[in-house]
Amino acid sequence: MSANPYPMERRWGEANDSAHSVILPIPMRSRPPAEVHPPIPLHPNPNGVPPIPQGSDQDLWVTDELLFDYQRCNRRAFLDVYGDNERRDPPSDYLKKLRQDSVTHQLDVLGEGQVHRPHYPPKDWQAGAIATLELMQQGVERISKGVVVIQHEPGIWLVSCPNLLVKQSGVSAFGDWYYVPVDVRLGKRPKLDYQITAAFHAYVLAQVQNAWSAESWLMLRQRGAYAVYVAEMLPRMRDILNECVDMLRLQQEPEVFIAHNRCDLCHWFSHCYALAQQDDHLSLLPGVTPNRYHYLRNLDLLTLEALTQTNPRSLEYLPGFGSPVAYRLVQQARATLANHALPRPLLPEESPHPLLHPQELPTAPIELYFDIEAAPEQNLVYLHGVLLVDRHAQSETFYPFLADDPKDEATVWEEFLDLVTQFPDAPVYHFCPFEVQTVRRLGQKFNSPDAVVEALLERFVDLHERVTRTAVLPVESYALKAIARWMGFSWRDADANGAQSIFWYAEWRRTGDRTYLDTILRYNEDDCRATYHVKDWLTQFLEENPYPAFEVAEKG
DSSP, X not given: OOSSSSOOOOOTTTTTOOTTOOOOOOOSSOOOOTTOOXXXXXXXXXXXXXXXXXXXXXXXXXXXXXXXXXXXXXXXXXXXXHSOGGGOOOOOHHHHHHHHXXXXXXXXXXXXXXXXXXXXXXXXXXXXXXXHHHHHHHTOSEEESOOEEEEEETTEEEXXXXXXXXXXXXXXXXXXXXXXXXEEEOOSSOOHHHHHHHHHHHHHHHHHHTOOXXXXXXXXXXXXEEEEEHHHHHHHHHHHHHHHHHHHHHTOXXXXXXXXXXXXXXXXXXXXXXXXXXXXXXXGSTTOXXXXXXXXXXXXOOSHHHHHTSOGGGTTTSTTOOHHHHHHHHHHHHHHHHTOOEEOOOOTTOOOOOSSOGGGSOOOSEEEEEEEEEXXXXXXXXXXXXXXXXXXTTEEEXXXXXXXXXXXXXXXXXXXXXXXXXXXXXXXXXXXXXXXXXHHHHHHHTTOOHHHHHHHHTTEEXXXXXXXXXXXXXXXOOSHHHHHHHTTOOOSSTTOOHHHHHHHHHHHHHHOOTHHHHHHHHHHHHHHHHHHXXXXXXXXXXXXXXXXXXXXXTTO
């Protein structure tokens, strides 16, 4: 190895001068001191030749993908190794689209330069490692879909499969070159789990080539190149890796915990969700986060019945709780157990006052119900749907402003503005802050007059905020579909959702089949009508329950 085995200053292709090198810009942020090295020493291989992995099917192969999944859900990683594959869900259309987008992004990063790809049977990590090692020993410039393997401990192997390995000048077991790993990601931001996985690539690679790379790179779709400094990430990566290996080695199946924002795209969702429903698991209760569940379990509060009888004062001093959370959790358990909507709880020392003032939920002669369909990855809004409710005429008219082509985004934005400004006194009901954020962004993007945009936003009424501030519902999620369905509303396409809409729009663009556009319009109209349904339900609920209320159980 060289005197400085961990060089800190380098750009892709800087020393190679190869037409096939990937040129990645160094991000503008402070670099760690040059003398900082990873705390894990390297053990030189005999004769400078990296070892050939000699594993078996009975061994445990911990891949970078498995480690990535472990960070998001340890149960998913466990089931991927030990679960019954017959219970896996097939991938959704949206997930298939994400995978295709990922492949397209990888091809864009690879470009037209020469890339060597090792040949090996799928998931035959030993054969992949041997084929990749041959290419590394030859000193080829770029290796795509390579496999790098080291033994972690007897019977346990670490498998790194970076999207790209790029040759750099420096001393390693191969000669006067070494390789740096690159992961290609669809994400906009360098999330921590991306960085941990990048550090894992660098760690495994260092043991094989007997040389550290200072950076492990992420290629993000919008941000571009991002350097993960290995010295910063390595200690945390090692801790997470050891936890993952211990769980798998001991075959300790983690408890089910349902978090819809994290679980919905998982191929084990149906399996885990069925178990959670069977046990009435508290993770199905809105407001029960993993951290809060930890404290509830320590208090042996594991059932709805137990939680309904709990005095919230016994919970409010727990970390992550406080009075508002403690009282609402108990009220949530009561609403769920009774399958009945309740007003939000009256907190200690709080004087009774109306849940909402009338101007916060106006009923007007003309009301507008607004819902957007967008593809965030493309920064594209392709549909503004508006349901116009004329209470005097007792009529409902749906106006869809749809961009058949992304280049029409500005046109449909102007058409939307033309409609809503015709009714300057009409409240604009929507669900969640997304519509507000998007309208403000589009106003800036297309240079709309600030006065017009701000006057419009002053009329916006967020029903999600109103519902969650005033009512406690027997639902698993306060998303529009969960709430509206409990209130009796049905979508014409039962499986439709925002992710599916993005898939349909992509298919329309790919095939030209207008059936996809018709399906999007039907789904968006139903979202607008569901918002209308929620508003009318909430108006009646507030008439019947004008004040917050809570009674401490006698057992509390």
